[in-house]
Amino acid sequence: MTKQLLLLLLLCSSLIPSFSQMALQMASEEQEEGLYLRKSQEKITIDGQLDEAAWFTGRPAVDFWENFPSDTSRCAWKTEIYMTFDENNLYIGAKCYAPGNKYVTPSLRRDYRAGGSDNITFLLDPFRDRTNAFVFGMNPYGVMREALISNGGRSNDDWLGEWDNKWQGESAIFDDYWSCEIAIPFSTIRFPEGQVDWYFNSYRFDTQSNTRSTWQPIPQNQIIMSLAYMGNMQWEEAPTTNNSSISLIPYLSGATQRDYEEGLPSTSTFGVGGDAKIAVTSGLNLDLTVNPDFSQVEVDQQVINLSRFEVFFPERRQFFLENADLFGTFGDDQVNPFFSRRIGVSQDTSTGAAISNPIYYGARLSGKLDNNWRLGLLNMQTAKDDENGLPSYNYTVAALQRKMFSRSNLGFIFVNKQTFADLAGDTLNNAYNRVAGLDYNLASADNRWNGKFYFHHSFSPTQGKNPFSHGARVDYLERRYAFGMEQRYVGEEYDAEVGFVPRKNYWQINPRGELFFYPEKGPINRHGPRFRSRFLWTPEEGNTDRFMFLSWDISFTNNSRLSFDFGNEYVYLLEDFDPTNTDATPLPGATGYTYNRLSMEYNSDSRKTFSYRLEPTAGQFFNGYRYGLQTNITWRYQPLGQISLTTNYSYIDLPDPYASASLFLIGPRIDLTFTKNIFLTTFFQYNSQIDNFNVNARMQWRFAPVSDFFLVYTDNYNSLDWNVKNRSIVAKVTYWLNT
Structure with missing residues (x-):
């Protein structure tokens, strides 16, 4: 019996490479037919290895197209995607070939950003509408990411919504490639019952060959997650899900806080509540929350606000x-x-x-x-x-x-x-x-x-x-150029209390245009001029705002970017306004100001251990001058995390009796990932505009899938005398239960 078992195992191991070879050959011959999934008759172990024969019974997605630095040829470094499924899960596996095994990752934290690191991302469009998709991604170190795309991924401004749900994934690193396997429960995603055809695409970042590639070709000046460019994904039989599946996510929390400014004693609170996710239909989900607690949410990144809004x-x-x-x-x-x-x-x-x-x-x-x-x-x-x-x-x-x-x-x-x-x-x-x-x-x-x-x-x-x-916006994008026009009107008494409407009683138009040049040789990948403008009128005063902005943008083949900018602005102040927002003597209202400024922005290669962004600005500002420098410096200590320092300095020089001020915003941030389940983020923010120094430290331990323990410490100081304003510490535990 033992000998027969060994012979059987030997036979299976010899068949796996041949299955893989047959699948690759089939994919090359029938690429236009897309990806094909067969149902697995064996258990898939999620270990990143792709060593089960079931992976190779369908037709994979291969022959990726290069998206960067060129977008006109197949990518030299191959990517192979295999899929299978069973009663409960969709399985996706990938082999990503590379010129070495020195991969880049910012940390082991889940939901990383794709740029500047090695990773592969899978886009699933079950309803074939090419406007909404589920996003799942892996990197060589087995770090996972997930998100939701809406509005088709039409531009960088479109919605790439954060999303947290239950699925599995692992990766493995070999001599000339890395591989990954993921298992997505059918209860995690929404899809139409009885449909065997979905849309699918995938994109990959490889830092060593400095390439970005996609299964379905996407023009370089389109966003790489655009859902306009999707391939076919055909199932052997339609997947099914339990429409009555319910997930419960209860929490317990405890906190102590004290308001020192008001001289109040410390108070302690205890909280209990939770969320529930109920699959009403295969495409519709009901989310419930009782006494929700958001104490673990990361603090906002503060800004220096020089505007009136x-x-x-x-x-x-x-x-x-x-x-x-x-x-x-x-x-x-x-x-x-x-x-x-x-x-x-x-x-x-x-x-x-x-x-x-x-x-x-x-x-x-x-x-x-x-x-x-x-x-x-x-x-x-x-x-x-x-x-x-x-x-x-x-x-x-x-x-x-x-x-x-x-x-x-x-x-x-x-x-x-x-x-x-x-x-x-x-x-x-x-x-x-x-x-x-x-x-x-x-x-x-x-x-x-x-x-x-x-x-x-x-x-x-x-x-x-x-x-x-009311408003209207139309944009047209070609390989060599882009142009657009935007119009907006906001009535005097348009009152959206639950919305974001920082200004009312105006009419505005925004013409814009851009040209793209693609050098055949040299260090520049793409460059060209960009023009933006804004003209704003109010019923009483006529043209109150005019802004024209001309820049030359340069993208280099080493992933760095450079732009030179010139701006001309006219502002008619309807009311008195202090440009420093520090309660200084305001500029008088019913007065118009015209001023010019020059600026530059440079972003270095984010693949490097040390990367940075510099943005100096100089020029006129209302009836005076403004000089500024914004920076972001990041040092990556792979794979344990990274340390970054964000600074924003503005010196505003206005004639007497108006304010001249030096405004500082300094924000060191320390991200440590001790494992793929234990994270520590410490965020410091010194903002001289509001005289505040903030400390926020957040420890997260993911002890089970989508189940976490958080410990959050927050402190605010008055930066003038360094007395404590308020202080709190919160502990919270959540647990995901499936029924």
Whole structure:
């Protein structure tokens, strides 16, 4: 019996290479047919080795196209992708050949950024709409990443949403290649029942050959995750999932904090709550949260604000991230009717930092109804916030999206913020605020044309003049050039309390254009001029803002980038304004200012152990001058982590009696990854504009899949006298349970 078993094992091991060779030959002959998956009859062990015969029974994805430094030929360094599946999981394996085994990784932290490191990424589009996709990635050290793409990955500004879910992955390093295997449970992703054809693509970064490559060819001036360029992925039989699958994610937390400025004693709190994920259908998911706690979320990176308007900070709370594009991408970056940070987050006026406002509960139903329709429903109830003068509010958002033509869609959104409290005598808060709107997102099949057209209307008890906004954007992208035009109008009384609208009562147009040149030889990969402009009018004053910006952008073959910029700006101040935002003597309103500036930006090769970014600026500023320098310096101690230092210095020189000021923002950051499951991030921020020094240290231990222990320490000091403002320490544990 033992001899027979040994002979059987020997036979299987000899067959695996031949299976692999046969699959590669089949793929070369039938590349146009795409990738083909056969069902596995054996257990797949996720160890990064690809040593099961089931990997090689289908048709793999091979013959990758080079995307960088050229995009006109096959990549010399081969990548092979194999797939199989069983009753519960989709399995993806890859072999990535390279000229050596000195791979680059910023750290062992999950959800790394792809640029500047070795990795491979897989894009899955189950509904074949080429506008939404699941992203899974691995690097040679077995570090995982996942995300969601919306709006087709049309540009760098599109939504690459953070997302955390349960799946497995491992990698292995060999002499001339590295390989990886991943297992994605069907309960993790959403897909249509009974469909055997999906879309798929993959891109790979190889630091040693200095190449980027993709399975389906993508032009170099298109974003590498563009869903306009997808290949076929055919299943032997349609996968199935348990539509009634439920995941429970309870948490326990404890915290102690003290407000030293108010002279209050230390207080301790204990929290319990959790989330639930329920698969309503194969494409639709229900997320529930009770007494959510976001204490483990990383602090915002502060900025020096020299503008007259609010600064945008991105959402970081996990509950709001999955399918966030369904709710958060209406309008544009300056007129957004729903900004999820308005829910459960207030602002500490002494530090400028975000502070938590308790949320009682929340529910979100989101996902695909079928191949053409997407639905999003959100409801949240917040607690009363006496300190910031806010009653308890209920927030409801409904969004519906219909695919049109090849990759475009029409969307509708309704946002309702309402309180049932008695607001008699309250002049700061409305009983309700509502916004309804339509958006048409344009995306051609080849992604040459894309844009947006929208109209939104607000409703409140104190309805005023012109309570609406509208906008349009059209961009055209070719290999040698690009041009675009944007228009925006925001009415005087357009009031989106749950949105991000930093300015009202204006009309604006933004023409822009760009040329691309591709040298055949030399150190430059691509270069060319870029023109951007902004013209803004108000009904009372006419043209109040004018901005014209001309730059020459250079991308080098070694991955570094350089740009030279000239800007001319005109600003008519409607009101008094202190450009330093330090409560100094303000410049007078009803006055116009014209000024010019020069700047340069250089980003070094991020593959190197030591990398940096420099951005000096000099020129006029209102009725004076401004000199500035922004830097980011990063040292990578592979694979344990990296240390970075971000600085922003602005010297503003205005004539008497107006303010002259030196503004500093210094932000050292230490990222340590002791293992793939234990991370320590320490973040220091000194901001002289708000007289604050912040310390935030966060330890994370992922003791089980998507289950974590967090220990977070936060300290704020007054940078003038170095007295403590406030201090807190939080411990939190979460655990993912599948039922």
